[in-house]
Amino acid sequence: MEEMVMATLDLITASPHSSSSSSSSSSPTTDNNNHPSSSSSSSSSSLCLSSISTRRTDLSTDLRLGLSLSPSHYSTPSREQRSSFDWPPVKSTLRCTLVEKSQISQFVKVYMEGIPIGRKLNLLAHHNYHALVKALANMFRTTILCPDSHQLPLISGNNVHVLTYEDQEGDWMMVGDVPWEMFLTSVKKLKITRADRC
Amino acid sequence: MNYFPDEVIEHIFEYVGSHRDRNALSLVCRSWYRIERCTREKVFIGNCYSITPERLIQRFPSLKSLTLKGKPHFADFSLVPHGWGGFVYPWIEALAKGKVALEELRLKRMVVSDESLELLSRAFPNFKSLVLVSCEEFTTDGLAAIAANCKWLRELDLQENEVDDHKGQWLSCFPDSCTSLVSLNFACLKGEINTGVLERLVARSPNLKSLRLNRSVPLDALQRILARAPQLVDLGVGSLVHDPAMETFAKLMTTMNKCKSITSLSGFLEVTPRCLTAMYPILPKLTSLNLSYAAGIPGSDLIKLIRHCKKLQRLWIMDSIGDKGLGVVANTCKELQELRVFPSDNIGQHAAVTEKGLVAISMGCPKLHSLLYFCHQMTNAALITVAKNCPNFIRFRLAILDATKPDPDTNQPLDEGFGAIVQSCRRLRRLSLSGQLTDKVFLYIGMYAEQLEMLSIAFAGESDKGMLYVLNGCKKLRKLEIRDCPFGNTALLTDVGKYETMRSLWMSSCEVTVGACKVLAMKMPRLNVEIFNENEPADCEPDDVQKVEKMYLYRTLAGKRKDAPEYVWTL
DSSP states (O other), rough: OOOOOOOGGSSSSSOOOOOOOOOTOOOOOOOOOOTTSSSSOOOTTOOOOSOOOOOOOHHHHHHTOOOOOOOOOOOOOSSOOOGGOSSSSOOHHHHHHHHHOOOOOOOOEETTTTTOOOOOGGGOOOOOHHHHHHHHHHTTSSEEEEETTTTTGGGSSEEEEEEEEEEEEEEEEEETOOHHHHHHEEEEEEEEGGGGGG | TTTHHHHHHHHHTTTTTSSHHHHHHHHTTHHHHHHHHHHHOOEEEOOOSSHHHHHHHHOTOOOOOOEEEOSSSSGGGSSTTOOOBBBBBHOOOOOOOHHOOOOOEEEESSOOHHHHHHHHHOOOOOOOOEEESSOEEEEEEHHHHHHOOOOOEEEEEEEEOOOOOOOOOGGGSOTTTTOOOEEOOOTTSSSSHHHHHHHHHHHTTTTTOEEEOTTTTTTHHHHHHHHOOOOSSSEEEEEEEOOOSHHHHHHHHHHHHHTTTEEEEEEEEEGGGGGGGGGGGGGGGGEEEOOTTTOOOHHHHHHHHTTTTTOEEEEEEEEEGGGHHHHHHHOOOTTEEEEEEOOOOSSSOOOOOHHHHHHHHHHHHHHOEEEEEEEOOHHHHHHHHHHHOOTSSSEEEEEEETTTTTTTTTOOOOOOHHHHHHHHHHTTOOOEOOSSSHHHHHHHHHHHTTOOOOOOOOSSSSSSSHHHHHHHHHOOOOOOOOOOOOOOOOHHHHHHGGGGGGGEEEEEBBOOBBBHHHHHHHTTTTTTEEEEEOSOTTTTTTTTSSSSEEEEEESSSOSSSOOOOOOOOEO
């Protein structure tokens, strides 16, 4: 799968070269993504819970050509953008204490399509999209996909959802397109909608 | 030695305590194996799935103390999905059935149900010590059973567990006849406790040396408790929130003055920085200080505190202390052996701690041998300096908050810096890497890190060569955990025999395919090769060419385990 890098790094053409690992037995990327990924600049925070089959292009060599990530974007390793989560490696007990300590919370309403009673969730208790989606998937007991997953065409049925949010302007957007910190400043409400509706 | 009667050899073996030494003894000859196994009282099992409890009990009939570890280390960082395993119940059941005279149970990263605790409390009349670290699933009901039924309980130590707090009064379940407590640590419990009950418990426990409270114990209760336990050696303060102008605060200071034996201090789960002055009377004697849960204390207050801690050997602190504060630590704590600096704010603003702090520490604290350091940046020059100043490192763990950040001064990867560390620290046993790293760092590690037992790698390396350098070079390697590195099938399959010399290998988000894992599993029947299939539907057999998201393999004599959840495929 072609993953486009964050806006700040679109100097690099993410050409679909196969994984640079020298392992001879590694297979070519199962590149079944031919549609222009114009809709989402899958930023460091976009995630793909769904598929093991997606393959990442190794951009490390390109990035090592001297382009440094802007320091304001925290912990965003170039190589595996979706796996930049759960970093830094701090135990969850410690992480939770920090969140409580900071005494700032950002509770937003979360609704799931078809269920009239909503929940509330503290966004600041999670540090990235991955953790947020995981928490919501647990809370609502469903599978939540990422927006640029190409499992979408394969899955039918009711138990697959995507996550959307209402921004400050009142528009409903797909979660995952912008960096996490930016998302936090613009999100007002969350909604878990059925995948086949999007 | 065969001319000595067994009793003499047994007596000699009594002096041999460490697990490794005892393991070595048992390999010398048959009669030593027999004598050793009959006299062994303490057993350590690093992976609960490596052997069955029945086999353990059969080999060591005199078993009194058991240590078990369950989930792999990366479970601490949410990389292991829920329900993976590590259930202690079958072990306790087997120990009970085998009529083992269990006195001590120490568990790490295991799933401990209330039923297990219930059974534990009833099946072993001599049970004395329960230590649970990073475990989950039990509630205060399970603790109530332990309190109520373990007549001779000496130690109940709960560290960083996920405990569901039911409203029951588990502390009240300690009978009045229970006077044997030496160590009580319930800092990780989130609920309220009855402070009156706690006070009475402390009052009737003359041997109590270690007490760690949770946040629900307010300052006035703390003062009353300490008044009854001036013999305490290790104190975990729950909550230190009070207006220092009040009388209770003054009382607390007086009481602290009387606690002449406290050498270890931790907790401060809730703290008003001004109240820290209450601790000043005991600071000069402290050898261990853990402020890693005390977020919200400004660096300046931390610095003021540290200036009093001249005898400190172990310090766990937040990075709000800053480079400057670490300089103060370096000037003050000349006996420092272990340092952990934790990140205080994930959504980082200012650079709290950098390579400068570490260099200062290395210059001021020559006895430093264990380090866990979260920082904003690191340079090769700094690492080279640290390596020169502190050749005695046993544990060196670095976590740069931007995981692939190069040396900011030279824009180079950190290969040379870590290379210097492994070359200089010949006794290094544990290493965690961070920052931008090529295959070169692994070449250095394979070449120099002869004592290395545990290596953690994330977002590093360029090719299979990296992993191969490590597997070929580090002869004492026991645990290797890798995430998000371009290591693939060649690296995995080149030396399959190596994995039987290790406890376990974890690889996630690498380039290894299902097919390669299958090949490995077929070649090595005494390894369990587990791949986690979190997102595919359970009945969909993954394609051989598909890359594996998470793989965990470990050597075992117990065969394929029967308690694996649906998403775990044991190949």
